[in-house]
Amino acid sequence: xxxxxxxxxxxxxxxxxxxxxxxxxxGMTITEVRGHGRQxxxxxxxxxxxxxxxxxxxxxxxxxxxxxxxxEAIQTLTQSARTGKIGDGKIFVYEVAEAxxxxxxxxxxxxx
Amino acid sequence: xxxxxxxxxAPFVALAQQPAGEDRIAALEQAAAAAQGSADNAWMLASTAxxxxxxxxxxxxxxxxxxxxxxxxxxxxxxFVLMALASxxxxxxxxxxxxxxxxxxxxxLRFAFLDGVGMEPNGDYAGTIPHLTFMAFQMxxxxxxxxxxxxxxxxxxxFSAMVLFTILWLLIVYFPMAHMVWGKGGFMNAFGDxxxxxxxxxxxxxxxxxxxxxxxxxxIYLGKRHGYPHEPIKPHNLVFSFTGACLLWFGWFGFNAxxxxxxxxxAASAFVATHLGAxxxxxxxxxxxxxxxxxxxxxxxxxxxxxGLVAITPASGFVKPMPSILIGFAAGxxxxxxxxxxxxxxxxxxxxxxxxxxxxxGTLGAILTGVFATKAVNDGLGTAALGMVDGNGFQVVxxxxxxxxxxxxxxxxxxxxLKICDVLIGVRVPADDEIQGLDLSQHGEEGxxxxx
Numbered sequence: 001x002x003x004x005x006x007x008x009x010x011x012x013x014x015x016x017x018x019x020x021x022x023x024x025x026x027g028m029t030i031t032e033v034r035g036h037g038r039q040x041x042x043x044x045x046x047x048x049x050x051x052x053x054x055x056x057x058x059x060x061x062x063x064x065x066x067x068x069x070x071x072e073a074i075q076t077l078t079q080s081a082r083t084g085k086i087g088d089g090k091i092f093v094y095e096v097a098e099a100x101x102x103x104x105x106x107x108x109x110x111x112x
Numbered sequence: 113x114x115x116x117x118x119x120x121x122a123p124f125v126a127l128a129q130q131p132a133g134e135d136r137i138a139a140l141e142q143a144a145a146a147a148q149g150s151a152d153n154a155w156m157l158a159s160t161a162x163x164x165x166x167x168x169x170x171x172x173x174x175x176x177x178x179x180x181x182x183x184x185x186x187x188x189x190x191x192f193v194l195m196a197l198a199s200x201x202x203x204x205x206x207x208x209x210x211x212x213x214x215x216x217x218x219x220x221l222r223f224a225f226l227d228g229v230g231m232e233p234n235g236d237y238a239g240t241i242p243h244l245t246f247m248a249f250q251m252x253x254x255x256x257x258x259x260x261x262x263x264x265x266x267x268x269x270x271f272s273a274m275v276l277f278t279i280l281w282l283l284i285v286y287f288p289m290a291h292m293v294w295g296k297g298g299f300m301n302a303f304g305d306x307x308x309x310x311x312x313x314x315x316x317x318x319x320x321x322x323x324x325x326x327x328x329x330x331x332i333y334l335g336k337r338h339g340y341p342h343e344p345i346k347p348h349n350l351v352f353s354f355t356g357a358c359l360l361w362f363g364w365f366g367f368n369a370x371x372x373x374x375x376x377x378x379a380a381s382a383f384v385a386t387h388l389g390a391x392x393x394x395x396x397x398x399x400x401x402x403x404x405x406x407x408x409x410x411x412x413x414x415x416x417x418x419x420g421l422v423a424i425t426p427a428s429g430f431v432k433p434m435p436s437i438l439i440g441f442a443a444g445x446x447x448x449x450x451x452x453x454x455x456x457x458x459x460x461x462x463x464x465x466x467x468x469x470x471x472x473x474g475t476l477g478a479i480l481t482g483v484f485a486t487k488a489v490n491d492g493l494g495t496a497a498l499g500m501v502d503g504n505g506f507q508v509v510x511x512x513x514x515x516x517x518x519x520x521x522x523x524x525x526x527x528x529x530l531k532i533c534d535v536l537i538g539v540r541v542p543a544d545d546e547i548q549g550l551d552l553s554q555h556g557e558e559g560x561x562x563x564x
Contacts, residue, residue: 044346045405047415047465048452051344 001096001109002070004063007035007089008081013059019080020063025073027112031060039087058089064096066109145240148374149233152240155375156249162366163252167191167259170359174418175263177352178464180345182549183267184559190262190274197275198255201282206254207247209287211237216299216306218288223247236296238373249370250290257286257319263466264327265539267337267345268546271554273539277529285322285525289518293318300514303492310514311485311498311507313382314371316426316477317518324471325522327462333530334539336461338546350411357414361390364421368428381489382428386421389428389440393420396444404452412448419447419469423477430485430498439480443473475515482511 008016013030020028034055041054065073074091082088101111172191179187198206205224212219223229226247234243258278265274292299293312300317302309312318337345347353368386372379397416402408420440424431427439451468462468485499485507497504533539540546545553552558 045407045409046347046411048405048456049341049345051346 001064001066001099001112003094003096004065004070004073004077005092005094006061006063006077006081007033007058007091008061008077009083009088010057010059012081012083012088013061016061016077016080019076020073023072023076025063025065025069025076027063029062031062033058033060037087037090056087064099064112066112149240152238152374152376153242153245155379156238156241156245156370156373159366159370160245160249160252162363163249163256163370164195164363166360166363166367167252167256168195170356170363171256171259173352173356174360174414175266175353175356175464177349177354177356178263178347179266180549181348181560182551182558184348184551185557186271186550186554187262187266189271189555190266191259193275194255194259194278197278198258198282199251201279202247202251202254206282206287207250209283210250210254210290211247211295212291213296214291216297217292219291219295240374246373249373253290253315253319253367254282254286257315257323258282260320260323260466260470261327261330263464263470264331264462265334266463267550268334268463268540269330270537270539270541271550273533273537276537277533277539280529280532281326281526284529285326285522286318289318289322289521293514300517308510308514308517309507310478310510311430311481312426312478312514313429313481313490314368314425316422316474316481317514320422320425320470320474321478321515321518322522324467324469324474325519326526327466328460328471329523329526330530331460331462331467333527333534337463338543340461341456347411354410354414357418361417361421364390364425368425371429378429378490381432384433385424385428385431385436388433388436389420389424389443390417391420392437392440393417393423393444393447396420396441397448398444400445400448401452415451415465415469416444416448419443419473422447422470422473423480425474426477427481427484430481430490432484432486432489435480435484435501439477439484442480443476446476447473475519478511478515479508482508 035058036054036056039056041052041056044051044053063073070093074093077091098107099111100107168191172188175191176184176187203226207226207229208221208223209219212222214220229243229247231242231244233239233241234246238246258281262274293301293310295301296304298304298306300306300308300310302311310317339345364386365383369379369383372382394413394417397412397419398408401412420443423439423443424436427436431439447469450472451465455462455465455468481499483500486502487493487495487498490498499507530539541550541553
């Protein structure tokens with residue numbers, strides 16, 4: 001099992017969700033986060049007071065998948081979340097030790 | 113319903129039954145006066161309600177949106193508590209100190225507890241509307257004036273100190289100032305033979321200079337907000353501020369056109385001047401901002417409209433439409449410059465720019481009233497020349513002296529009151545409370561509870 005953690009542009013969320021659904025990935029958790037990599041922020045001015053905003057709103061999307069689905073999911077994610085500009089985000093992949101379904105104690109791939 | 117209809121027709125029925133002659137003329141005059149009184153009273157009650165709308169929700173939202181979200185309720189409360197506190201003070205003693213005869217500087221206690229203030233008009237001020245209507249209209253000015261100051265001490269003043277400050281400020285600064293400019297026998301009352309005749313139609317000096325200058329003193333006395341200007345202190349909801357500013361604009365028709373004290377041609381003139389002043393103010397600020405920082409902002413537009421409204425306030429019942437555009441536009445430019453350039457140079461933290469907009473715009477408006485006031489608009493002094501455009505250039509000096517006097521009274525009074533409050537209860541919240549936010553530390557509640 002692997003966990004895929006993707007940081008994406010907020011406005012790409014719907015597209016990504018649809019694409020994942022199309023390949024049969026239904027479960028996911030999303031969080032509204034702020035951050036930046038190489039993307040520069042922007043300047044805001046309120047009555048002459050300037051502020052540089054460098055932490056930008058992003059969406060963090062987390063999926064846990066069986067080994068066999070990971071490559072396909074990553075490909076789908078990159079394709080659907082990409083605009084080709086700086087700020088599109090990143091994907092991180094982690095090993096998952098165990099998964100447990102709280103409702104009936106299923107373990108491993110069966111719990112996903 | 114039939115009875116109401118009959119009672120409305122009664123004067124005319126009576127007329128029809130009377131023989132021709134003096135009785136008939138007297139009855140006609142009485143009917144005409146009653147009709148005018150009804151029209152004036154209707155407009156003045158509506159205006160009174162409009163001026164209340166300026167404080168809550170107008171000013172409350174305008175200021176509330178400009179602070180950080182941890183201080184939104186405390187900022188709304190600064191305006192709201194005055195709707196309660198200033199109203200009661202006005203009824204108990206304020207109206208009398210402002211509009212009782214008294215001396216040149218302050219009224220006496222003849223109207224204390226609203227004694228003698230009833231449905232009969234008071235000919236000294238407004239001969240066609242109930243005395244109660246006049247009192248209630250002026251009450252709304254006593255609410256918004258101290259509320260304007262709260263823009264300077266937002267996000268860091270103790271609520272208890274703010275309440276005590278306001279009580280003393282109304283007693284020491286506002287009631288006497290209102291008496292001096294508008295009260296019978298007042299020192300600066302141009303229509304009551306005051307020795308320093310100033311034109312202040314709806315409160316440029318009484319409301320905006322006093323509150324604006326007091327705001328400056330508050331900002332200096334309290335010191336900067338924690339983190340200012342190095343940490344970002346951004347407005348948390350400019351949509352609130354936009355809504356509030358537009359409600360201010362709307363309510364200002366009551367403030368200025370209502371100051372005609374009747375449903376007259378003068379009210380219409382003040383109405384138009386007010387609207388054009390606001391419009392030109394918005395254009396002035398936006399233009400300056402667009403040229404200087406490259407982008408015209410929504411906050412800039414609404415700030416300019418308020419600056420234009422402030423500056424046109426003393427002039428609204430004295431100037432023609434084209435000068436009102438000039439006054440508003442000048443206020444938009446000058447207040448923009450004050451707020452974005454001068455304030456940062458001088459380094460005081462006037463959190464929401466109460467001084468930059470009201471103090472500066474009010475002073476500019478007072479002086480320009482002396483330039484553009486004309487008897488063609490206001491015949492309150494008969495055929496006498498009013499301002500520079502009428503050939504009375506000296507009025508500019510009078511207006512400047514009047515403004516200066518208001519500056520000194522407001523600054524000195526505010527400084528003394530702050531000292532008193534500081535010694536008695538302390539004016540500024542402890543640093544921890546400030547960082548936590550005044551909503552929690554002063555009021556024990558939060559404006560936004562998203563998880564509930």
